[in-house]
Amino acid sequence: MTPIRNADLHCHSVVSDGTLTPEELAARAAANGVDLWALTDHDEVGGQHRAMAAARAQGMRYLTGTEISVTFANETVHIVGLGFDPDDASMTQGLYDTRGGRGRRAQEMSEGLARVGIHGAYEGALKFVGNPELISRTHFARFLVETGHCRDTSEVFRKFLTEGKPGFVPHRWASLKDAVQWIANAGGLAVIAHPGRYRFTANEEYALFLEFKAHGGRAIEVVTGSHTTAEYQEYADKALEFGFAASRGSDFHSPDESHCDLGQLPPLPGSLQPVWDLLESRIQ
16 A cells, blocks of 8 residues: 555534535645545534545545544543444434533533623524534634634633633533444444543553553544644554554644644654554545
């Protein structure tokens, strides 16, 4: 197989909490030199056929994708699925059930913000939502920036939407086992997204990796938009320690908000097995 030098296997469209359509993302990825792309909207596969067609039109190879929210050790962890059948009934139903808790959670977030004088946040957030089933903290953050309560979305999260702040409402998602098995049963491969972002102790992270592997998880993101250069090496070492393949993805959401543009990350460290090597038969 010809090595793929610029794979971007993590990004979001308007189908979840991104600001660009699947077609706009495909064009941006191709313009930035991406040769293997995956759209990984949160808890949703509704944009997959559009993304696949757009990738083909841009001359890119494509892997189906999603990013599933799970609860592990009282933290929300994200599991990226790659290379699955986007029409698999059990996965589609599982994702639908996972999305179901977002509406009530959003109402409670709005109520919390109202108690500190920020009114109409739910309605304001809805203006930024492409898919109302997937209303999220990101949509609330965009509303608070638009209305001048904060300078940027990072400030919103810091002041209002993290634990202990007025707009924070926890949510219990799918289990780790459910997410990995939905992906595997649909013919795909499960990846722990941006492991450096979780607030785990060393023991909790070790337990996450062990349990993920026990359920059939196969890879972790090593090079991703929110990792530092030191974390690239840290999680390269972890991938080798646990026998995981390595993934690479920008986690791009918006031209105005993202840490890193599509296709702009450094390559994976050379000692690692790229996740796309395990998915060659699934690449479109």
